[in-house]
Amino acid sequence: MPNMPNTTAAAPDVDCKSLARDLRVDIIRMIEAAGSGHPGGSLSIIDILTVLYWKFLKHDPKKPDWPERDRFILSKGHACPALYAVMAKRGYFDKSLLSTLRKLDSPLQGHPDRLRLPGIEFSTGSLGQGLSVGVGMAYAAKLDKNAARTYVVLGDGEMQEGQNWEAFMSAPKFGLDNLVAIVDHNGGQIDGQVHDVMDLEPLADKLRAFNWDVQTVDGHDDAAVEKALAAAQKSGGKPHALVAKTIKGKGVSFMEGNIGWHGKAPNKDEADKAVAEILNGK
Amino acid sequence: MASKGTRDSFGEALLDLGSKNQNVVVLDADLSKSTMTLAFAKKFPERHMELGIAEQNMVGVAAGLALSGKIPVLTSFACFVAGRVEPIRVAAAYNQTNMKIVGTHAGIGIGEDGTSQMGLEDVAAMRALPHMTVLQPADEAETKQVVSWMLSHQGPVYLRLTRQKMLDVHSASYIWQLGKIDVIFEPAKKPAKYQATIVASGGPVTGAMEAAKSLEAKGFSVRVANASSLAPFDDDAIARFAADSQRIVTVEDHNVNGGLGSAVCEAAAERGLGVPVVRLGLRTFGESATPEQLYEKYGLAAASIMSACLKNL
Numbered sequence: 001m002p003n004m005p006n007t008t009a010a011a012p013d014v015d016c017k018s019l020a021r022d023l024r025v026d027i028i029r030m031i032e033a034a035g036s037g038h039p040g041g042s043l044s045i046i047d048i049l050t051v052l053y054w055k056f057l058k059h060d061p062k063k064p065d066w067p068e069r070d071r072f073i074l075s076k077g078h079a080c081p082a083l084y085a086v087m088a089k090r091g092y093f094d095k096s097l098l099s100t101l102r103k104l105d106s107p108l109q110g111h112p113d114r115l116r117l118p119g120i121e122f123s124t125g126s127l128g129q130g131l132s133v134g135v136g137m138a139y140a141a142k143l144d145k146n147a148a149r150t151y152v153v154l155g156d157g158e159m160q161e162g163q164n165w166e167a168f169m170s171a172p173k174f175g176l177d178n179l180v181a182i183v184d185h186n187g188g189q190i191d192g193q194v195h196d197v198m199d200l201e202p203l204a205d206k207l208r209a210f211n212w213d214v215q216t217v218d219g220h221d222d223a224a225v226e227k228a229l230a231a232a233q234k235s236g237g238k239p240h241a242l243v244a245k246t247i248k249g250k251g252v253s254f255m256e257g258n259i260g261w262h263g264k265a266p267n268k269d270e271a272d273k274a275v276a277e278i279l280n281g282k
Numbered sequence: 283m284a285s286k287g288t289r290d291s292f293g294e295a296l297l298d299l300g301s302k303n304q305n306v307v308v309l310d311a312d313l314s315k316s317t318m319t320l321a322f323a324k325k326f327p328e329r330h331m332e333l334g335i336a337e338q339n340m341v342g343v344a345a346g347l348a349l350s351g352k353i354p355v356l357t358s359f360a361c362f363v364a365g366r367v368e369p370i371r372v373a374a375a376y377n378q379t380n381m382k383i384v385g386t387h388a389g390i391g392i393g394e395d396g397t398s399q400m401g402l403e404d405v406a407a408m409r410a411l412p413h414m415t416v417l418q419p420a421d422e423a424e425t426k427q428v429v430s431w432m433l434s435h436q437g438p439v440y441l442r443l444t445r446q447k448m449l450d451v452h453s454a455s456y457i458w459q460l461g462k463i464d465v466i467f468e469p470a471k472k473p474a475k476y477q478a479t480i481v482a483s484g485g486p487v488t489g490a491m492e493a494a495k496s497l498e499a500k501g502f503s504v505r506v507a508n509a510s511s512l513a514p515f516d517d518d519a520i521a522r523f524a525a526d527s528q529r530i531v532t533v534e535d536h537n538v539n540g541g542l543g544s545a546v547c548e549a550a551a552e553r554g555l556g557v558p559v560v561r562l563g564l565r566t567f568g569e570s571a572t573p574e575q576l577y578e579k580y581g582l583a584a585a586s587i588m589s590a591c592l593k594n595l
Contacts, residue, residue, distance in 0.1 A: 123372065136354070140347050140350030140352050
């Protein structure tokens, strides 16, 4: 076909582990330079995003509005440093832009802005809205007989928003088996542990009860994530959910599981220490 | 003369234009029989999404459809759909998606169902959002043109419609224009200065016409203008009215704060026009009664409009 963009076919040779390690460094340096931002939730989703963007997403960084592309929505928009790191590495923009995060006139807003940064499908940041948008995109793809799939990454704290449950209720009605919701279940939110703030359990059972095809997966095991996403490609009328068990701040010992790092930037010393740990493959 | 509710005209226009434009997708939240989208839903089931009683999800789904090239038209009662201000703020306005939000059952004009079903602050909320076009047509001819424009316009639109029947105030040759206030009644003799110019929108337009005609019979010169475009707003028209009228009377079936009355005051103040503005509209919630009783009680009927045109300021 002429003018067919370079799509990302599955790339079995890509080493997601080493890629994710580099991207973790980018996340830390980006937030350090910005002086504010959300390292905890960015580090918890980076392995998932790496597998998605290198092994599953059909997209073309040079043609972000390609109609046949798969859609990706980061509903937990505050974790955008992870997405920006991935997009830079994937070629959506030059890596030098990462240091402009949260600065005046930067396309890298504190939460993703689709009108400032091509490749962002929906401007998020107000929690609870991304999955509804994904339902609309998946339905449009069905109407158009477009094979594009829609992926939405949600936070677990975000699951407390009622709109998510409306969206989870609606997708099976329309047989949206082209929709994949991935819940980053890192267990933490600003006011404390999710199970203390407002417990979600049994989360996977709840989603099953909403008629979704549900898998639980270790969100830091790239092979397991790959396998789960592969299983989520099947049709059959049901939308797919992955409950990804993750660790907030994963990869940096002093951030792991520490709510204090939900929305705090590391200073230079902390960032150096974090980067050294990441590169040592801790 | 009395024709139909603007919701009825909307339903007809949607069926007609939706047949011609395959990108139109209609979304409902269990009120398709009331918002008049049922005919479209029956004729084009695959382009209709019944989302149940879950308006905020409907707003998000509409954004997803719009970002995939569809023209989603989502409907509910004005209070229920425009009440989801924050999802609309993000998914419609901030993302600048091409969704058409239709709120029917505007104001106390719905009558017996009472306050919880009355959209009374929706215009204020929608006017405050950047990129949002806010429209309230007055009769069948205007509604059909507005729906046609809305579907061809790229960007979020809030369309406010009535349940009650509306007087036909436009001629067959009327051409609607975005951002223009049109004069729908002039006294037979043009005065040097009008006692008042009534600027009305939506439900009370019918009563404003009646008031101006009664006043003319009594020897007063009052004209009536219809403000169907609430955002963008026709500040120039307000300047013209200020120059040749002793006062401007605004009438709306909505809270006076943030709606038409506010828009007129903002235009007058920003331009230093120095014209008195009498604002008729709600300053509280409504209640249950017939629409006619409520329009009388809350000062939106012809008698109240007449006294607002003449009372000492």
